[in-house]
Amino acid sequence: QVQLVESGGGLVQAGGNMTLSCAGSGLIFNWYVMGWFRQAPGKERELVAAISSTGKSTTYADSVKGRFTISRDNAKNTVYLRVINLKPEDTAVYYCGASKYTSNWSKVEAYDYWGQGTQVTVSS
DSSP: OOEEEEEOOEEEETTOOEEEEEEEESSOGGGSEEEEEEEOTTSOOEEEEEEOTTSSOEEEOTTTTTTEEEEEETTTTEEEEEEOSOOGGGOEEEEEEEESSOSOTTOGGGOSEEOOOEEEEEEO
């Protein structure tokens, strides 16, 4: 049974920093593209960042470039999202997803497995 478990969310003041983690089990982790998505109330789930199976390639939403960094440790079956200089508009539930076959990392439908999400709230 595949499981993705996010952790590291919480309440932080604007300008603060945070690291989210997503631990995978039940899958061959280094076969999968891993993505971080977020969903704010009343909005669609959107890609924040994604990383290739080897970790050599990454992509970011324009709104987070320079503030968010995605990385992975395949030996630990874990993907990370380091976020700095958080803004109130970053408030959302953050999800990690795993995709085995996709050429479009930003497409929600391309991801085979999802975690339960972790809430990030940024106060102004």
